[in-house]
Amino acid sequence: MLLHPNFGSFSVLLMFKWNGHRFEHTQIFQNFETIRLSDSKTRVEAIACDGEMADVTFIVANINGDMHVFKLTSAGAMELLLKVPDDVNNMRGQAVSAALFGGKLFIFFGVHGCGFRWEKNRLIVVDVQNKTAQAVQIPGDFSDGPRCGFTGAHARGVHANEWIHVGGSEQVGMTGSKFCAFAWKLGELPENPEWKLVAENLPEGELAIVNGTVYSLTKEGTFKITA
CATH class of the missing domain: 2.40.128 (Lipocalin)
Known part of the structure; x- marks a missing residue:
């Protein structure tokens, strides 16, 4: 620290x-x-x-x-x-x-x-x-890759040659936002970075990434996704 x-x-x-x-x-x-x-x-x-x-x-x-x-x-x-x-x-x-x-x-x-x-x-x-x-x-157009804006994903983590990005805030209208319920990874690093979708409809909660596994802690329980 x-x-x-x-x-x-x-x-x-x-x-x-x-x-x-x-x-x-x-x-x-x-x-x-x-x-x-x-x-x-x-x-x-x-x-x-x-x-x-x-x-x-x-x-x-x-x-x-x-x-x-x-x-x-x-x-x-x-x-x-x-x-x-x-x-x-x-x-x-x-x-x-x-x-x-x-x-x-x-x-x-x-x-x-x-x-x-x-x-x-x-x-x-x-x-x-x-x-x-x-x-x-990075190859692709605006629709390729995470939809979240502002400062990017709420949680990020490195696993092998991939950089995992989970959640975030997606802009709605001029001033609004909503939870970006997707998990993406930037793969083929370090030579050929490319976005790949991992999961969608991710429940909103406290996010963590441990050894390539995504966890979302919500009021209903803990959800786990392997990236």
Whole structure:
């Protein structure tokens, strides 16, 4: 668990590591330089990636309108891996989810327009070894892939070479929304990302994904779907 300021700057305050019983404080050994925002009232949006690399995770933060990728080790060292170039993030997208596959970080983003909209068929892919980024288009039209908008799925999880996305909010009219009762997975990763429908008519509830199995906890009981 990483604590950082919400407004005005991006810096590391504290990090805690779960040992199976409780959270333990981990010292930040590397002198991580604070990144100041142009406005002290501007909020920093940061997400942690799904998926694992031994003793490492990746943080994606939107800072001063730019997408920054940070590398964080379990020992508490943190470094800026790269700032995504403007020609790659040419829509000025803000990261909403990220997952690691085969040494590549797949980042979904949303854009501001009439509200905030998740771009479900566009990815930014970062090679974490070479520190490079490229824009990737997922094949298909608007009807292919999850129908949920805003910040995307309510629950996400990595299993084998697939990224599972479940639930979400689907826009209705100009201001309304409804539960998006679908489960999808982005398969063929890392080489050929493609949306595949897993299930529909999913009961609305508290969602969780464990080892590729989707759980929905409702008042009527717990429902299970194997992705």
